[in-house]
Amino acid sequence: MTSRREFLAYTGVGALAAAVAGPVAATVRAGEVPGSRARAAGDPYLPVHTLNGWTLPFVMKDGVKEFHLVAEEVEHEFAPGTRAKCWGYNGSTPGPTIEAVEGDRIRILVTNRLPEHTTVHWHGILLPSGMDGVGGLNQPHIKPGETFAYEFTLQQHGTHMYHPHADEVVQLAVGMMGMFIIHPKAGETVPVERDYCFLLHNWAVHPGTYRPDPSIMQNFDLWTFNSKVFPAIDPLVARTGERVRVRVGNLSMWNHPIHMHGVQYLVTGSYGGRWPHNLWRPETTEIVGVGQTRDIEFIAVPGDWAFHCHMSHHTMNAMGHGIPNALDVDQSGVEAEIRQLLPGFMAMGRSGMAEHQEHIDMGMLPGPENTLAMMMGKGPYGNLEMGGMFTTVKVRDELPRGSYADPGWYKAPEGTVATRISTDPDFGNPPRRLPG
Numbered sequence: 489m490t491s492r493r494e495f496l497a498y499t500g501v502g503a504l505a506a507a508v509a510g511p512v513a514a515t516v517r518a519g520e521v522p523g524s525r526a527r528a529a530g531d532p533y534l535p536v537h538t539l540n541g542w543t544l545p546f547v548m549k550d551g552v553k554e555f556h557l558v559a560e561e562v563e564h565e566f567a568p569g570t571r572a573k574c575w576g577y578n579g580s581t582p583g584p585t586i587e588a589v590e591g592d593r594i595r596i597l598v599t600n601r602l603p604e605h606t607t608v609h610w611h612g613i614l615l616p617s618g619m620d621g622v623g624g625l626n627q628p629h630i631k632p633g634e635t636f637a638y639e640f641t642l643q644q645h646g647t648h649m650y651h652p653h654a655d656e657v658v659q660l661a662v663g664m665m666g667m668f669i670i671h672p673k674a675g676e677t678v679p680v681e682r683d684y685c686f687l688l689h690n691w692a693v694h695p696g697t698y699r700p701d702p703s704i705m706q707n708f709d710l711w712t713f714n715s716k717v718f719p720a721i722d723p724l725v726a727r728t729g730e731r732v733r734v735r736v737g738n739l740s741m742w743n744h745p746i747h748m749h750g751v752q753y754l755v756t757g758s759y760g761g762r763w764p765h766n767l768w769r770p771e772t773t774e775i776v777g778v779g780q781t782r783d784i785e786f787i788a789v790p791g792d793w794a795f796h797c798h799m800s801h802h803t804m805n806a807m808g809h810g811i812p813n814a815l816d817v818d819q820s821g822v823e824a825e826i827r828q829l830l831p832g833f834m835a836m837g838r839s840g841m842a843e844h845q846e847h848i849d850m851g852m853l854p855g856p857e858n859t860l861a862m863m864m865g866k867g868p869y870g871n872l873e874m875g876g877m878f879t880t881v882k883v884r885d886e887l888p889r890g891s892y893a894d895p896g897w898y899k900a901p902e903g904t905v906a907t908r909i910s911t912d913p914d915f916g917n918p919p920r921r922l923p924g
């Protein structure tokens with residue numbers, strides 16, 4: 489893909505860039521990973537890095553930044569082992585991130601290649617009523633095969649989204665959404681050195697099926713960051729000491745408490761752009777409600793740090809609902825009987841569910857077609873027993889500036905890893921409150 493610098497040169501506005509540039513982190517250089525988008529001298533802003541995604545290029549036409557979205561069916565992989573026929577934009581779900589600068593005049597062409605009509609609503613963006621994209625209210629629907637043009641001037645900055653406002657239950661459920669990032673015209677007083685963004689979503693891709701089910705309201709099978717589940721979600725990488733911003737938007741049907749290990753992050757913004765500094769507050773978990781966006785920022789601390797939704801069922805992949813609770817249940821008698829009906833049936837769950845991932849990895853539990861195991865992922869010390877809305881923040885001293893490549897697992901300094909000191913359950917004399 490064309491880099492922003494090449495794009496600016498191509499469109500002839502490179503010379504203007506210095507005039508609108510905010511504070512530039514002079515040490516940031518373009519990365520060695522194709523598609524990495526580190527800030528380069530002359531760029532008017534640090535481009536965002538869309539996790540597992542991409543940014544939509546534009547062309548300049550008579551002083552207007554013109555983007556072109558194509559609403560269409562997308563063959564999407566959530567992680568190796570589960571695919572679905574989804575709908576998205578320009579070949580992906582979520583659609584590409586739209587990125588521009590406060591004050592820009594923009595035109596967005598929307599071509600509909602879906603089998604039904606659609607529209608695009610620019611969620612959170614201040615614009616004329618007729619550009620707001622609610623089908624039937626603000627405009628006629630965009631019928632299959634048609635192209636509509638939206639055009640308005642960006643009057644604000646911040647973290648925004650776009651999605652259809654036509655047959656929303658279906659079109660959102662099958663993946664139509666994207667992020668819309670507007671950078672402040674005046675630059676930022678506290679510059680960030682990495683700027684990630686992603687969307688939260690949920691999907692009902694039932695075992696053995698390939699079409700997300702729009703009728704499901706709560707019990708979803710897959711919980712995603714940018715339409716990917718762990719372990720297919722890219723890590724957020726950073727160099728020690730860098731200031732990192734993560735912009736999170738939520739177009740799912742649940743609120744998600746987004747938790748990060750290792751730091752107290754600051755919640756610094758949302759639709760309203762970056763908030764005044766006196767409104768920044770330290771958190772380790774921030775609820776990103778349905779339809780909301782939140783920006784968090786932190787100074788990168790070396791290590792591998794979990795970054796996930798704190799609803800524990802949202803960090804699982806496909807799992808059963810409403811099944812009998814097997815905890816502490818001796819199933820040895822019924823196991824043989826059930827095997828007569830279900831050859832290969834293996835009773836599980838008496839001592840917890842951690843054994844599930846081991847059984848899957850040993851090939852003992854071939855699951856239904858097109859379904860991911862509930863628990864997945866391997867770390868340097870064992871199974872992670874995670875799925876869904878989980879990834880890691882990987883911070884390294886030696887990470888090249890602007891590189892987004894996965895640096896592998898953290899090598900903890902000697903003496904800084906929790907270690908086994910006994911295998912005796914009666915070890916020590918800890919205070920305990922015993923029943924009775």
Ligand SMILES: [Cu+2]
Nearest residue numbers: 744797799802
């Ligand atoms: Cu969640």
